[in-house]
Amino acid sequence: MKALDIENFEQSWEHWAEEAEEQVYPRFRQLDRISEHNQWKIIQAFQKHRVSDFHFASSTGYGYNDSGREALDLVYADVFGAESAIVRPHLVSGTHTISAALFGCLRPGDELLFVTGKPYDTLHKVIGKPGDGLGSLADWGVTTKMVPLRSDGDVDWESVAAATTERTKVFAIQRSRGYDWRPSFTISQISGMVQRLRAIQPDAIIFADNCYGEFTEEREPTEVGVDLIAGSLIKNPGGGLATSGGYIAGKKRLVDLAAYRLTAPGIGGEVGAMLGTTRSIFQGLFLAPLLVGQAVKGSVFASSVFARLGFDTHPRWDDPRTDLIQAIRFNDAEPLIRFVQAIQKAAAVDAHVVPEPWDMPGYEHPVIMAAGTFIQGGSLELSADAPVREPYIAYMQGGLTYAHVKFAVKSALRELWTSGYL
Template sequence: MWEEMAESAESLAAERLRMTDKMAERNQWKVIQAFQKHKVSDYHFAGSTGYGYNDRGREVLDLVYADVFGAEAALVRPHFVSGTHTIGTALFGVLRPGDELLFVTGQPYDTLHNVMGKPGDGKGSLADWGIGSSAVPLDTEGQVDWAGVERALTDRTRVFAIQRSRGYDWRPSFTIAQIGEMAERLRRLRPDAIIFVDNCYGEFTEALEPPQVGVDLIAGSLIKNPGGGLAASGGYIAGRADLVELAAYRLTAPGIGGEVGAMLGTTRSIYQGLFLAPLLVSQAVKGSIFAAAVFGTLGFDTHPKWNDPRTDLIQAIRFRSPEPLIAFVQAVQRAAAVDAHVVPEPWDMPGYGNPVIMAAGTFIQGGSLELSADAPIREPYIAYMQGGLTYAHVKLAVRQAWEDLRRRNMID
């Protein structure tokens, strides 16, 4: 019975799967051309220690990333501990006391709420430094509420922020074309403002990246798409050279910036991960398409649907109660190669407003280019599945979820 369902889902989504393979080829060639342009050689993989002065591998890595993302400059470091840290570094780098940050795509991902903070919170948040933050909710169609943006705009607005992926929202992720349209309209509203994009989960899902459509600055995590499953930690910031330099001063210290930073033996894996990223991102995207086709056939609401355009890795599946939601996430863990014997349970995870359950049987802790799933335990009961270094692995997880839910009479 499962074999019939899997074959039916793949047949249904065959054209979308083929298009994903073609996108991987296009992005793979782009990465290789950047490597060739900057003459990447074996000696660039050598490690550095101490201050890391004159680390040519690190310097060329920044140049390669800048070219791949269509940016003037880039800062790629293993010293970023997460996507939130990388985004926070970029924002603190370009904002000053008295400025305001305005998210035009609704409230950002939960872990950024503490970065934005509250006045006088004593945590060193943006608000604690006198930097205001606000977010304009999306309209009923999940699009930018432009009237709301104009009302929220003040003389202090310095940065417009866009979250490319859906986060924990039941909405479409924003395509590069949509981000380009946003950038154009925001530029008309405030020509001197900085347009920033949280690019997490979106890299290599399309042919272009945000700096190529008018965005000033982007940030993302190396343990997501661009690390290719090999980068053990880190993040990147890319965009206008002056803004990247300001972010580098925040990461290290003013006057030092990106000129130092020992790579401590990570350089080879970051380069090789970037080389592999277009292929592995396509494997994860194909897995999400397959999951949407299977669960959509079973009558579940999925977002995006199997035939919708893809601009990130994330597949959302909505359940009717917490029990099947928890069972689904636990099934993803059971399908893992690492820690398959562990049974995840909801818990009060730091940085989140509700109990969260996370399946993450990964080689890199928290590596969400690898197969993982998580969900806040709140209505509506939505599981967010992402990643998968191989399409076959995602198919196994979907089968495990189908079997577990069926055995527990949670699906027909």
């Protein structure tokens, strides 16, 4: 790594930040155009379904005839170019939402095939092992296969075709990188995947985990042929205001099946009191394109700064962006931990808390997480996490304002500089 060549940290920081911003300015203009496109798309969906203030009223109990909930589902379906959608605060996380979607589509004896390699760590327990007694997919007699990506990060189509059988019911795509040093998949790439998968198994369901990807491009996976997508409201589409929840969108038949899994067969999405959350979910969706754009700008800036200091960054500042995540690779565990702790110190909430690696449920290695957020686990807000294992990669994501991300990058550099890692 290149050492900072100015003794005074503040002067050194101004130098690096100014050069980085000059470099990334053209990318910022492109990101603004994407934000505008998605903002207009959302406004038009609101207008089409005549969203009014009475739609924000709360419901209790069964939530029968909740017009706000019904309008919210219609708006989400339009925004994502889907036949149908279900948006609920009762979906507690992205993992829960994906689980509901997969269990809705799959039956005992079916096969699930991940074409983009091993999925995100928290899904491993959902996949499970035969007879584990946890109610996992394997426990219910669903077989899961995972085809590793090629060394260049592309799908290994020959191996996907070989792994596909007459029992293959669902092809699964993970749009975001997860905890891997690979590019996330763009909408254009996902469109190509859909065409290849249709040729391999025309009747199979194509599912995409859309977490971290919403509104980073002008189109969504359901607009290029994906049958079903799922994501979390405390990530991109919640706009920093949704306090919990998830969404599932796609073909109506499949969304209905997922809704039956969320509630009960025959009930589905017809009930479910919104308990005062409707307005924040609507307003969060309205704000999401702007705030996603701010977060992506922060990632582009961070990539430029750290690359200039000799760190490996992925994606690089000028690479196409299709999610929020910025990966930065360190040489050892200690600077990795210091980086994550510095992100926590830069938060407005819980800045005094010092995160430490711990055995977090659903993960296979100790994980350190910085999350000084207004919404617990809200990863559209600035956060960073890392499994403490080789090759020591930190994953930074989110930031409701670009200024906050810039402040956090400065905090991280100061921590690394004073600790002797720069």
